[in-house]
Amino acid sequence: MRFLRRKTNADSPTEDSQTVLVAEEAAETKPAGYTPGKGRPTPKRREAEARRRGPVAPPPKTQREAIRRMRGNKEERRRATAERRERMMSGDDRYLLPRDRGPVRAYVRDLVDSRRNLMGLFMPLALLVFVSLVAMPMEVQQYSGLVTSAMLIVMIVEGVSLGRMIVKRVRLKFPDHTGRGFGLGWYAFTRATQIRKLRVPRPRVTPKDAKRVWS
Numbered sequence: 553m554r555f556l557r558r559k560t561n562a563d564s565p566t567e568d569s570q571t572v573l574v575a576e577e578a579a580e581t582k583p584a585g586y587t588p589g590k591g592r593p594t595p596k597r598r599e600a601e602a603r604r605r606g607p608v609a610p611p612p613k614t615q616r617e618a619i620r621r622m623r624g625n626k627e628e629r630r631r632a633t634a635e636r637r638e639r640m641m642s643g644d645d646r647y648l649l650p651r652d653r654g655p656v657r658a659y660v661r662d663l664v665d666s667r668r669n670l671m672g673l674f675m676p677l678a679l680l681v682f683v684s685l686v687a688m689p690m691e692v693q694q695y696s697g698l699v700t701s702a703m704l705i706v707m708i709v710e711g712v713s714l715g716r717m718i719v720k721r722v723r724l725k726f727p728d729h730t731g732r733g734f735g736l737g738w739y740a741f742t743r744a745t746q747i748r749k750l751r752v753p754r755p756r757v758t759p760k761d762a763k764r765v766w767s
Contacts, residue, residue, distance in 0.1 A: 640752065641752060642753065642754065643658065643753040643754070643756065651739070656726055656729055656731065657739065659726070660718055660736060660739055660740050661751075661753070662756060662765050663717075663721060664718070664740050664743045664744050665743075665748070665751070665755035665756065665757050665758070666757045666758070666761050666762040666766065667759065667762060668759050669710060669714065669744045670703075670707055671714075672744060672748065674707060674745040675746070675747055676747075677700060677703060677704075680696070680700075681696060681697075681700050711741040711744065714737075714740055714741065714744060715733075715737025715738070715741055718736060719737055721766070
């Protein structure tokens with residue numbers, strides 16, 4: 553005969569087993585594709601960026617320390633600017649302007665830089681015209697104006713022919729390129745009118761490499 557008695561710990565379910573049963577029942581009632589919450593709010597963007605940058609430096613205690621920090625920041629910015637400038641001059645696409653990026657534009661620059669163009673005298677010619685208009689007598693101004701007009705006509709003709717040749721070369725080397733021919737020709741024209749030492753990015757080839765580049 554079984555007497556009424558209080559259940560022992562062995563007969564009753566433990567708290568851990570009850571927790572597991574409740575969790576299983578809750579999981580069965582959740583819809584498919586349910587994702588449990590993280591249990592904490594999503595950090596703000598400002599907080600995440602601050603966490604990546606690390607702890608913020610304490611404010612300067614003296615004016616001398618503040619000046620030292622300002623000088624250090626200026627030097628760091630100067631070094632970063634110089635590094636970006638050097639990478640841009642070397643032709644790194646990550647630091648070039650959008651108009652200079654891509655293998656097509658690099659090929660156009662090589663074609664232009666491998667030639668000696670009369671258009672490269674455009675800037676010195678413009679400076680010479682300015683000086684003649686300011687400091688030269690009227691007779692010299694008239695002759696310089698005639699010479700300048702003749703050279704400008706020759707430069708325009710050379711620029712048009714150079715643009716056509718370069719567009720043709722680009723179509724052959726990059727048949728999948730869908731850019732406009734006028735844009736490539738104008739890019740080549742503006743590159744050719746610049747003094748060689750002032751071209752950005754820095755030329756990778758010289759006129760000695762003309763046969764290799766144009767072949």
